[in-house]
Amino acid sequence: MQNFSFHAPTKFVFGTDALEKVGQELTELGVKKVLIHFGGGSALKNGSFDRVKASLQKSSIDFVELGGVRPNPEVSLVREGIKLARKEKVDLVLAVGGGSVIDSSKAIAGGFYYEGDVWDFYQTKKRPQKFLPVATVLTIPAAGSEGSASNVISNDELGIKNSYSSDYLRPKVSFLDPRLTFSLPPYQTAAGITDMYAHVLERFFSASENTPVTDNIAIALFKTLKSTAHRVLENPEDYKARATIEWTGMLCHNGIAGCGREEDWTSHALEHELSAFDTKITHGAGLAVIFPAWMRYVYKENPERFAYYGEQIFGNSRTEDLEADARLAIEQTQAFFISLGMPKNLEDLGVHEEDIESLLPNLMISRGESFGSFKKLSKDDAREIYKLAL
Amino acid sequence: MQNFSFHAPTKFVFGTDALEKVGQELTELGVKKVLIHFGGGSALKNGSFDRVKASLQKSSIDFVELGGVRPNPEVSLVREGIKLARKEKVDLVLAVGGGSVIDSSKAIAGGFYYEGDVWDFYQTKKRPQKFLPVATVLTIPAAGSEGSASNVISNDELGIKNSYSSDYLRPKVSFLDPRLTFSLPPYQTAAGITDMYAHVLERFFSASENTPVTDNIAIALFKTLKSTAHRVLENPEDYKARATIEWTGMLCHNGIAGCGREEDWTSHALEHELSAFDTKITHGAGLAVIFPAWMRYVYKENPERFAYYGEQIFGNSRTEDLEADARLAIEQTQAFFISLGMPKNLEDLGVHEEDIESLLPNLMISRGESFGSFKKLSKDDAREIYKLAL
Numbered sequence: 001m002q003n004f005s006f007h008a009p010t011k012f013v014f015g016t017d018a019l020e021k022v023g024q025e026l027t028e029l030g031v032k033k034v035l036i037h038f039g040g041g042s043a044l045k046n047g048s049f050d051r052v053k054a055s056l057q058k059s060s061i062d063f064v065e066l067g068g069v070r071p072n073p074e075v076s077l078v079r080e081g082i083k084l085a086r087k088e089k090v091d092l093v094l095a096v097g098g099g100s101v102i103d104s105s106k107a108i109a110g111g112f113y114y115e116g117d118v119w120d121f122y123q124t125k126k127r128p129q130k131f132l133p134v135a136t137v138l139t140i141p142a143a144g145s146e147g148s149a150s151n152v153i154s155n156d157e158l159g160i161k162n163s164y165s166s167d168y169l170r171p172k173v174s175f176l177d178p179r180l181t182f183s184l185p186p187y188q189t190a191a192g193i194t195d196m197y198a199h200v201l202e203r204f205f206s207a208s209e210n211t212p213v214t215d216n217i218a219i220a221l222f223k224t225l226k227s228t229a230h231r232v233l234e235n236p237e238d239y240k241a242r243a244t245i246e247w248t249g250m251l252c253h254n255g256i257a258g259c260g261r262e263e264d265w266t267s268h269a270l271e272h273e274l275s276a277f278d279t280k281i282t283h284g285a286g287l288a289v290i291f292p293a294w295m296r297y298v299y300k301e302n303p304e305r306f307a308y309y310g311e312q313i314f315g316n317s318r319t320e321d322l323e324a325d326a327r328l329a330i331e332q333t334q335a336f337f338i339s340l341g342m343p344k345n346l347e348d349l350g351v352h353e354e355d356i357e358s359l360l361p362n363l364m365i366s367r368g369e370s371f372g373s374f375k376k377l378s379k380d381d382a383r384e385i386y387k388l389a390l
Numbered sequence: 391m392q393n394f395s396f397h398a399p400t401k402f403v404f405g406t407d408a409l410e411k412v413g414q415e416l417t418e419l420g421v422k423k424v425l426i427h428f429g430g431g432s433a434l435k436n437g438s439f440d441r442v443k444a445s446l447q448k449s450s451i452d453f454v455e456l457g458g459v460r461p462n463p464e465v466s467l468v469r470e471g472i473k474l475a476r477k478e479k480v481d482l483v484l485a486v487g488g489g490s491v492i493d494s495s496k497a498i499a500g501g502f503y504y505e506g507d508v509w510d511f512y513q514t515k516k517r518p519q520k521f522l523p524v525a526t527v528l529t530i531p532a533a534g535s536e537g538s539a540s541n542v543i544s545n546d547e548l549g550i551k552n553s554y555s556s557d558y559l560r561p562k563v564s565f566l567d568p569r570l571t572f573s574l575p576p577y578q579t580a581a582g583i584t585d586m587y588a589h590v591l592e593r594f595f596s597a598s599e600n601t602p603v604t605d606n607i608a609i610a611l612f613k614t615l616k617s618t619a620h621r622v623l624e625n626p627e628d629y630k631a632r633a634t635i636e637w638t639g640m641l642c643h644n645g646i647a648g649c650g651r652e653e654d655w656t657s658h659a660l661e662h663e664l665s666a667f668d669t670k671i672t673h674g675a676g677l678a679v680i681f682p683a684w685m686r687y688v689y690k691e692n693p694e695r696f697a698y699y700g701e702q703i704f705g706n707s708r709t710e711d712l713e714a715d716a717r718l719a720i721e722q723t724q725a726f727f728i729s730l731g732m733p734k735n736l737e738d739l740g741v742h743e744e745d746i747e748s749l750l751p752n753l754m755i756s757r758g759e760s761f762g763s764f765k766k767l768s769k770d771d772a773r774e775i776y777k778l779a780l
Contacts, residue, residue: 001568001633003405008398014650015393178391212630213614213638220606228602240602243391247649248603256646259637260404 001211001260008254010147011173014247018175019051019137023059025173026092026135033062034094034135035085037105039069042139043096046180052096052137064088069097072154072161072279073104075119081108082118085132092172095136099143099195099283102136106151106169109134122153122162131166136174141181141246142192142284144199144253146174154276160362161276176250178243186233190340191284193229193245196252197222197336198287202265203258205295205305206373211260218257219312224248226313229340266372267291270385273359274351281349288342289349292334293389298375299326306330346389356386391601391650398644400537401563404637408565409441409527413449415563416482416525423452424484424525425475427495429459432529433486436570442486442527454478459487462544462551462669463494465509471498472508475522482562485526489533489585489673492526496541496559499524512543512552521556526564531571531636532582532674534589534643536564544666550752551666566640568633576623580730581674583619583635586642587612587727588677592655593648595685595695596763601650608647609702614638616703619730656762657681660775663749664741671739678732679739682724683779688765689716696720736779746776 013021026034036052043049056063066081085093085108095105111118112132120126136146145151149170152163184192204218225248232241251257271286299306303326310316310329319325334344343349360379370376377385403411416424426442433439446453456471475483475498485495501508502522510516526536535541539560542553574582594608615638622631641647661676689696693716700706700719709715724734733739750769760766767775 001405001630001637003407005401005403007401009401011395011397011399013395015391017393212618212634213611213641216610216614217607217641220610221603224603224606240391243650244602247391251603251607251646256641260633 002208002262004260006255006259007167008147008170008256010170010254012147012176012250013173014176016177016179018177019048020055022052022094022135022137022175023055023057023061025175026056026061026094027059029092029133029172031061031092033064033088033090034092035081035088035090035108036063036065036094036096037069037081037101037108038065038067038096039098039101040067042098042180042183043101046139046183048096048137048139048177048180052094063094064090069101069104070279071100071282072275073100073107075107075122075153075155078104078107078111078118078153082111085112090132092133092135095134096139098138098140099145102134102138102143102145102171103151103153105134105136106145107153108132110151110166110169119155121164122155127164127166128168131168133172134169136171138174138176138246139180140184140188140192141249142195144196144249146171146176147250147254149255152272154279156279159276160365161272162366176246178239178246181242181246182237184236186236186341188282189233189236190229190342191282191288192249193225193284193340194288194337194342195284196249197225198267198284198291199252200257201291202268203261203263204309206262206264208261214257214259214261221248221252221257222313226336233340262373264373266377267294269363269367269371270294270382272366273363274349276362277355277359278350285343286349288337289345289389290385292330292337293385295330295333296388297381297385299323299330301375346386353387353390356383359386392598392652394650396645396649397557398537398560398646400560400644402537402566402640403563404566406567406569408567409438410445412442412484412525412527412565413445413447413451415565416446416451416484417449419482419523419562421451421482423454423478423480424482425471425478425480425498426453426455426484426486427459427471427491427498428455428457428486429488429491430457432488432570432573433491436529436573438486438527438529438567438570442484453484454480459491459494460669461490461672462665463490463497465497465512465543465545468494468497468501468508468543472501475502480522482523482525485524486529488528488530489535492524492528492533492535492561493541493543495524495526496535497543498522500541500556500559509545511554512545517554517556518558521558524559524561526561528564528566528636529570530574530578530582531639532585534586534639536561536566537640537644539645542662544669546669549666550755551662552756553662564640566636568629568636571632571636572627574626576626576731578672579622579626580619580732581672581678582639583615583674583730584678584727584732585674586639587615588657588674588681589642590647591681592658593651593653594699596652596654598651604647604649604651611638611642611647612703616726623730652763654763656767657684659753659757659761660684660772662756663753664739666752667745667749668740675733676739678727679735679779680775682720682727683775685720685723686778687771687775689713689720691765736776743777743780746773749776
């Protein structure tokens with residue numbers, strides 16, 4: 001178990017009455033005026049927007065609004081949000097939406113006190129010295145951004161998608177009412193579950209030796225997703241299943257499944273280039289394609305780890321052929337993603353062999369010449385993984 | 391899944407270099423002067439005390455010391471600590487020790503700003519309005535107090551042991567170096583593991599329906615304790631095993647294993663009366679005796695839950711006799727505690743049938759006439775459970 005520090009101070013208010021507590025919780029934080037940041041679709045349709053505003057008004061908290069966050073949120077709206085937040089002197093950004101809205105809100109919070117351009121944080125090692133606080137009302141469980149330290153922003157002009165992390169980016173408080181997710185379409189639900197599952201895979205498969213308690217927690221999360229995913233797809237208004245998925249999504253990415261371990265994040269890096277290449281690609285769908293390809297490329301580094309994973313998650317028996325055991329677990333992982341309705345390969349995502357070369361330069365910028373933990377990889381390795389995913 | 395809120399903001403600094411970071415972390419919190427609170431034994435012997443002082447000095451943080459915390463910490467030393475902390479104008483209580491030292495530190499923190507007697511918080515519904523912050527250097531993993539919201543204090547004069555909880559009692563930062571636990575004697579190690587296991591049992595067995603993700607996390611923690619306990623007893627200097635136990639102990643009681651569930655806490659209440667009756671009784675040893683007795687008394691309320699637990703933790707196969715399956719899981723739980731060196735019954739703890747009646751009045755004061763979740767219990771039920779434990 002490696003030395004680590006773990007700090008996840010977000011308060012979670014979870015359940016059917018969560019949104020009615022927004023005003024009261026923000027009042028306890030001393031908040032007087034917020035910027036409500038949202039996308040446009042789900043927050044308006046599912047009524048969350050009105051419930052949040054009613055709760056703020058009841059607590060006499062003033063607000064201004066900025067909508068229009070798109071999937072794979074873009075830096076120009078972040079810049080606009082920073083200007084508005086400064087002009088209106090808000091003291092918190094309240095995200096009402098999914099991971100994209102939360103990430104855009106975190107980006108505004110990081111840029112609020114910074115004199116330069118906010119994109120600096122995504123392109124250099126420079127980090128904000130001071131942050132505006134963020135709160136979230138989650139409408140799409142997937143990214144875990146409601147409890148995590150990270151945010152991912154796209155820059156269309158440069159064709160780059162990049163991220164940075166800081167414990168100061170963890171929301172002060174996140175409000176989760178699983179009923180808000182009843183109306184999520186199956187594809188988005190499935191992509192969200194795939195993203196959650198991938199967040200645990202990135203931690204489970206690294207160069208670290210086994211770490212019993214962290215491994216067992218990872219296994220608990222994999223198993224929960226596996227046993228609940230089809231229930232929620234078959235019955236989108238099953239409260240218990242939706243609640244299970246929503247809370248699991250937070251746990252998959254708040255860091256508890258990685259304590260004491262190195263983490264890998266190669267598959268996320270390879271996927272970010274896909275959705276920077278075509279912003280219509282849903283992150284979870286990209287991961288469903290990339291992760292199995294990465295696994296096939298690297299598993300020989302430590303087939304025992306994959307065989308153990310197969311035993312624990314798919315109930316596989318061990319055979320005398322360790323590599324075959326590992327390959328079986330990889331096939332089963334991809335079959336699980338496909339069973340949810342996720343794409344099988346890059347062609348399904350509209351990415352072709354001739355596009356691969358154009359993905360590599362930005363990957364080198366964001367991850368450097370050598371990256372990954374389970375296996376150290378280079379630009380050539382990345383090309384091969386993309387090819388395996390075709 | 392019931393509505394809930396979860397807020398566990400403690401920062402954990404974990405590993406071999408944790409104690410060298412005390413000064414730097416407290417400086418980040420703006421701390422200038424601390425009260426170091428400790429017991430006397432392990433903190434001095436294992437060198438943690440010197441490492442902490444060196445780190446404070448390096449960061450120019452001033453300190454005063456108050457030692458002498460005993461197991462089942464007593465309110466008179468808490469009162470002394472409050473006086474000293476006020477006189478010296480410290481701005482944080484730094485606990486160096488196990489659960490008793492941390493609980494005594496939390497009690498000082500809760501009483502610091504209060505004009506009345508600190509015992510009020512343990513006897514009435516009155517709660518502190520303001521708290522001094524607490525940090526901890528953990529030397530005995532067991533109680534989970536390094537990450538939890540609760541503290542338990544004894545009052546010898548009244549012969550009562552009582553507790554209260556508040557998220558404000560969660561330490562700001564906790565420093566965990568597993569090597570500090572190498573010298574823990576087997577009995578204390580085993581009692582600590584039993585306490586951790588019991589913290590999850592109290593959450594797993596309640597009136598709530600099953601809660602897949604929270605249940606799976608509970609199962610992950612049970613399994614980790616079960617697979618690591620004997621390793622650490624056989625090889626007390628196995629770093630990985632000690633680290634696993636220490637981190638698991640925190641997770642067993644920070645609340646993550648109870649999200650969305652009612653909790654029970656009857657066995658803890660019954661045990662508190664034992665160690666108030668005889669302060670030489672180690673809390674975990676008392677739990678090893680009380681918990682199986684409680685289980686035998688209540689399991690018929692929901693034998694399915696016990697059978698499921700037996701399946702998951704002990705790998706039992708289901709039979710056609712659900713109640714027999716449940717009883718088997720209870721026997722296995724007690725056998726696990728005994729295999730660690732824990733006592734089997736109240737006689738082993740020096741508590742006899744004629745003592746039982748004297749335990750009941752204080753139990754009624756602390757828990758009221760009706761208590762428990764898995765099964766609602768009364769004073770008569772409590773008497774029967776103590777008798778079953780003889």
